[in-house]
Amino acid sequence: MLPTQGLGPVSHWKWHTLNDPPVLQQVMIDTQMAHKDPNIMNLDPSRSGKTRHDDEEMLAIEFDNFIKEKSKKMSQTFKPFQITMKALKMNEQFSLKVLDQATVYLVFRAGTTNLKLNIGMVLDPREIVDTETSDLGDVSNNMDKLPARTDSLARLQKSIAHAQHYDRSLTERDRRIRRSVPRGSADALTAAASCPLRPDPSGFTTPADSYCKCSRRPFSGNSYQDDPSCYVGSFPKDFSYGPFEQNGDGDSTSLQEDHKPRILLMGLRRSGKSSIQKVVFHKMSPNETLFLESTNKIVKDDINNSSFVQFQIWDFPGQIDFFDPTFDSDTIFGGCGALVFVIDAQDDYQEALDRLHQTVTKAYRVNEHIKFEVFIHKMESQRDIHHRATEDLAEAGLEHVHLSFHLTSIYDHSIFEAFSKVVQKLIPQLPTLENLLNILISNSGIEKAFLFDVVSKIYIATDSSPVDMQSYELCCDMIDVVIDISCIYGLILLIYIATDSSPVDMQSYELCCDMIDVVIDISCIYGLILLIYIATDSSPVDMQSYELCCDMIDVLNNGTVLYLREVNKFLALVCILREENFQKQVFELRNKCQNAVAAERTRAGSPEPLANGAADSAGAYDESAAGRPLLP
Numbered sequence: 001m002l003p004t005q006g007l008g009p010v011s012h013w014k015w016h017t018l019n020d021p022p023v024l025q026q027v028m029i030d031t032q033m034a035h036k037d038p039n040i041m042n043l044d045p046s047r048s049g050k051t052r053h054d055d056e057e058m059l060a061i062e063f064d065n066f067i068k069e070k071s072k073k074m075s076q077t078f079k080p081f082q083i084t085m086k087a088l089k090m091n092e093q094f095s096l097k098v099l100d101q102a103t104v105y106l107v108f109r110a111g112t113t114n115l116k117l118n119i120g121m122v123l124d125p126r127e128i129v130d131t132e133t134s135d136l137g138d139v140s141n142n143m144d145k146l147p148a149r150t151d152s153l154a155r156l157q158k159s160i161a162h163a164q165h166y167d168r169s170l171t172e173r174d175r176r177i178r179r180s181v182p183r184g185s186a187d188a189l190t191a192a193a194s195c196p197l198r199p200d201p202s203g204f205t206t207p208a209d210s211y212c213k214c215s216r217r218p219f220s221g222n223s224y225q226d227d228p229s230c231y232v233g234s235f236p237k238d239f240s241y242g243p244f245e246q247n248g249d250g251d252s253t254s255l256q257e258d259h260k261p262r263i264l265l266m267g268l269r270r271s272g273k274s275s276i277q278k279v280v281f282h283k284m285s286p287n288e289t290l291f292l293e294s295t296n297k298i299v300k301d302d303i304n305n306s307s308f309v310q311f312q313i314w315d316f317p318g319q320i321d322f323f324d325p326t327f328d329s330d331t332i333f334g335g336c337g338a339l340v341f342v343i344d345a346q347d348d349y350q351e352a353l354d355r356l357h358q359t360v361t362k363a364y365r366v367n368e369h370i371k372f373e374v375f376i377h378k379m380e381s382q383r384d385i386h387h388r389a390t391e392d393l394a395e396a397g398l399e400h401v402h403l404s405f406h407l408t409s410i411y412d413h414s415i416f417e418a419f420s421k422v423v424q425k426l427i428p429q430l431p432t433l434e435n436l437l438n439i440l441i442s443n444s445g446i447e448k449a450f451l452f453d454v455v456s457k458i459y460i461a462t463d464s465s466p467v468d469m470q471s472y473e474l475c476c477d478m479i480d481v482v483i484d485i486s487c488i489y490g491l492i493l494l495i496y497i498a499t500d501s502s503p504v505d506m507q508s509y510e511l512c513c514d515m516i517d518v519v520i521d522i523s524c525i526y527g528l529i530l531l532i533y534i535a536t537d538s539s540p541v542d543m544q545s546y547e548l549c550c551d552m553i554d555v556l557n558n559g560t561v562l563y564l565r566e567v568n569k570f571l572a573l574v575c576i577l578r579e580e581n582f583q584k585q586v587f588e589l590r591n592k593c594q595n596a597v598a599a600e601r602t603r604a605g606s607p608e609p610l611a612n613g614a615a616d617s618a619g620a621y622d623e624s625a626a627g628r629p630l631l632p
């Protein structure tokens, strides 16, 4: 407590047991007031301008007492005690009212203003050694104990932990963003943000122009030169395909005109067709699908905004009747690439199997090239369904018709995985893409590479190594994080750090700083690089991203790096690789960049940076960083 002039020298109340009156003690060592707030100091006019000189002898005595008191406290066993209610006037405005350990009111009264703050808490006596300097945030109390005794305590603990983490990360972010001395890397970031991925295809660029055009500010939507509508560097948050188009079943003109691959969603009523479509392509959360109304006409959805995923999905009503004369099976099945039949495995599926059989035979007669995909949806009893469905077809003489079965649920990533496979079969470039990814991983130490459609999170292609669900989920989570963060901050570059609660060590921190520099350097030349580097705990940018990252941490705490590179507005390459391989790649890439810059300068006949400051990639490239080892 800060005394006023009338009260005496610097002193504080010491309150050892709540049943004894607190004792006012003079403070010799100013432990609590290392950073004096001038505003508070001004409240005491008697001390203005004066500095208190410490009395060496008194300090020595107090220090000695302090040690003795501390050791006594440490050996002492605390016993729980009953508290008698107490009120204590501290000064003219403040008073304290103690009801029990958890209810201690600090009351402020000034005129008609009356404020009350509960500062009580139940402390764990085994952990409190020093009551003098403990801060509320420093001591653990009953609420910190895990596992929490009740759900509400658990929620409270989670919120507190989140809030503390959030607070720490904000401070950390602030510290990093508001550097007092501008650094080269900040300029590099500006330059990188304005750098197109590819040189101007028109060819009318000077050598100096060919890498960067930095007329744009980093946080605005940057564009490809060949596609002004494409953003580089930040996926918009409200990322989705165009409006959900609802054409009635009579719209046959547009059916014939449209040559995009068509995917039909069929199945019994309430099997989950519309939910699948909404969750995968319209970002609906699974819980919201509970409120979906039954579909009563064919709903056509154009998935056409993406560079690769261009098709239509037709969602059929569950009760569709193939024998109805208005059902034009030639038009419907004729232009169909894939037919996804959804079976609700939680329901009695005999009827669904009958309908599957009926649908496949009808469709096959019209179009032999249809890919038949069966989603065994909502559950795991796929074996029986699989067996009986193929048996039924064989009995009808259609044993050569191939059905691909997928176990799906909208409540996990399985529905995205299954849809990825459906879409991949419709992409003519798939073998080339797979080949390229195979070449990429065999030359780079990458363990798994996915080419993602970032909107739907279905993957267009992957290398030929098996896909495990966990890696796929990780990559999906990463896309979510990147979309969240890039749209909040418009940053093109991110080193994202998260792990368990182990302390941050300086070495990993410095390593991350180095990596930021390196990636900025590279992105100056190669355009956009988005990177999530999981290394240590710090700096989540927002709660949602933090939670997503937490999910990833469980898997990625063993030196694995997730790497995302935006290919264009809708496509991203996401790779999983070992940390040491990543270091190697980054290092090699950096050397290549350095050589490229040097070659470009020689070609331009200019030993100086190509253009000034942030407006030029070469200028922004920090050469002193090039020879610096990545690892401290």
Ligand SMILES: Nc1nc2c(ncn2[C@@H]2O[C@H](COP(=O)(O)OP(=O)(O)OP(=O)(O)O)[C@@H](O)[C@H]2O)c(=O)[nH]1
Binding pocket: 267, 268, 269, 270, 271, 272, 273, 274, 275, 276, 286, 288, 289, 290, 291, 292, 293, 294, 295, 296, 316, 317, 318, 319, 377, 378, 408, 409, 410, 411
């Ligand atoms: N448990 C579970 N429920 C799901 C899943 N997918 C969808 N559902 C639920 O199934 C119900 C029916 O979903 P819809 O998408 O309306 O089914 P539909 O096949 O389009 O139905 P119709 O339009 O009548 O043909 C909804 O309550 C969904 O929440 C899933 O994977 N698991």
